[in-house]
Amino acid sequence: MKANLHQIRKTRCYSEAFKREIVSMFESGKFSVCQLEKLYRISNPTIYNWIYKFSTFNQKGYRVVEHHVSTMSKLKELELKIKQLEQTVGQKQIKIDYLEKMIDIAKLELKVDIKKNFNTSQSTGFETIKEK
Structure with a gap:
């Protein structure tokens, strides 16, 4: 039923x-x-x-009239801004990678520890770091 x-x-x-x-x-x-x-x-x-x-x-x-074109133009404008920001972030990441590589090369070739580590003692001058 x-x-x-x-x-x-x-x-x-x-x-x-x-x-x-x-x-x-x-x-x-x-x-x-x-x-x-x-x-x-x-x-x-x-x-x-x-x-x-x-x-x-x-x-x-x-009457309030909202045109569809204005909404689409806002959307396109925001998409363009996102694209520009993503490009800027990408460029900054490339620069960071480049500088980190330069620090690694300086450490290997010049035997200078540029990065600050918690385990390293404070520098007393222009002495080069001796390898252990």
Whole structure:
């Protein structure tokens, strides 16, 4: 025997503080409506309703329109910045590897311990380190 199962429609209630926080994130320019929608799983019209209701700079009778192009340009700009930062990190890593290799070569050829180790005694002058 099968029971009659009805789909229960559940609605979510958000606090006013949460709604204002979402609106302030949108107004500050940190997130677009689409990003907020994906991040918090709140529908687009709901977020726009909150913007119309709680916005500090939105006047009555004016609609907030966010162009998809502006969102895509922000995304491309951020991807470019990530690429530049990754390139900078790569260059710095190459420089670090180069300097470490130079330190190793100086230690082998000149018998000078450039790296500071906890076990080594403090230098008293320009004496060369004798191998043990």
